[in-house]
Amino acid sequence: MWLRLRCFGVLLSVPFFLVGCGTRVKSEERLPNIVMIVVDDLGWADLGTKSSFYETPRIDRLTGQGMRFDQAYSGCPVCSPSRAQLMTGKNQARLNFKGHITATSRHRYPEKGRIIPPNDQMYLSLDEVTIAEALKPAGYVSANVGKWHLGTEDYWPKAQGFDLNIGGWTHGSPADYFYPYTRGNSSWNPSIPTLHGGSEGEYLTDRLTDEAIRFVRDNQDRPFFLYLPYYSVHTPLRAPQELVQKYLEKRRPESSQRHAVYAAMIERVDQNVGRLAKMLEELDLADDTIVIFTSDNGGEVRHEGYHSEPERDHDPVTSNTPLRSGKGLLYEGGIRVPLIVRWPGHTNPGSSSSRIVANADLYATIMDIVGKRAEPGTDLDGESFLANLLGQDENRRQPVYWYHPHYSRRPGAAMRDENWKFIEFYDPPKIELYDLAEDIGEQKDLALKMPEKTEELRNKLQQWIEGTGTLMHTLNPAYEP
Secondary structure, three states: OEEEEEOOOOEEEEEOOOOOOOOOOOHHHOOOEEEEEEEOOOOOOOOOOOOOOOOOHHHHHHHHHOEEEEEEEOOOOOHHHHHHHHHHOOOOOOOOOOOOHHHHOOOOOOOOOOEEOOOOOOOOOOOOOOHHHHHHHHOOEEEEEOOOOOOOHHHOHHHHOOOEEEOOOOOOOOOOOEOOOOOOOOOOOOOOOOOOOOOOOOEHHHHHHHHHHHHHHHOOOOOEEEEEEEOOOOOOOOOOHHHHHHHHHHOOOOOOOOOHHHHHHHHHHHHHHHHHHHHHHHOOOHHHEEEEEEEOOOOOOOOOOOOOOHHHOOOOOOOOOOOOOOOOOOOHHHHEEOEEEEOOOOOOOOEEEEEEEEOHHHHHHHHHHHOOOOOOOOOOOOOOOHHHHOOOOOOOOOOEEEEEOOOOOOOEEEEEEOOEEEEEEEOOEEEEEEEOOOOOOOOOOOOOOOHHHHHHHHHHHHHHHHHOOOOOOEEOOOOOO
């Protein structure tokens, strides 16, 4: 019988006679498994470590076992471009994938709006090298279990290097979270074509975790990459009634976080993260597995037009306080996200890092960990933060940039350079400058007080945008202020 030893630099096959002793190859002899959990629309302040309303004891335990990054950013204030950046390590501007695919295809810009957004591609090009494709030469088996939202069927996960795809397809949210995942007579009521079977009362977050556990069990004897992008906590806001009732009794009208259904959705995600963590321990895989937990953009604060429980629609979805605003905008509330990395034997339990990181950095860091057997793409924008995971206090070398010239809320571009945050909104036009070290809530605009710094950052941002070769917005000749 043969046992495959997995090493950081090499793969060796050596004879090994098993006598039923249950011995498992130790972590230093194998490439680490990688589990990446992405919760949709989960805000920076939506975990129990920062919220007194939401309860996430299992994710909090994960935080206590690993490293928390307090200045982590998504690639975009909306989901599709952010996920494209996460998958490739390239800025969404360089990918020419700057808009939310299902929204921009329906309504690209106001007829009298100030700008016409660029005619971006609404898919992740097959020419790009995804994490799954980069890890394949190193012997990894990969699964996408959950939301994809990176193009039509020709661009679904199996065309992008994944060996298994369960639940991932074109759309970014289900019609409902309960089986059969359709709802009433809604005009927008698709089922999920890559999720087969199910039973009455089944909840989507639970089902995706069942499938993730099955994948891990089936592949426990080889290195695996599990990409687990939950559809939760994206609208429609729907959750098991017993959890909703718990938060209806707990909420307080004066609190900025008080949506009972949203809170129940968060707790259900937490329960399922706990189920997955417990299974890794039972299979003796926990010490051999890197767990990454994050979100695709900032928390949603609006409630108008969203179909949650009708009698509860008067509550805001969440609050990102002390951060300003939320999903769709380039303020901190729209782009700052939770990020936890647990890597036993490497990250110090309960540690934190103030390093500025972007989700493109996850790609570079994973490639750095796996080493020469991986074959990543070229022209990456992400920076590896492996040194930080290993306890070295290393700062970011380059600014973080955003170019989002689409009307998901308010089109614009932004950059984070050390403690400076510069934003240029295109419609209505406005330039803003903040010192985040002193003003995390972005309440004191310094643009007029510091014109030289403002102009320096504006030029730097514009040069970066042009340097990516991205398609750019144009002024609308029909514009009416």
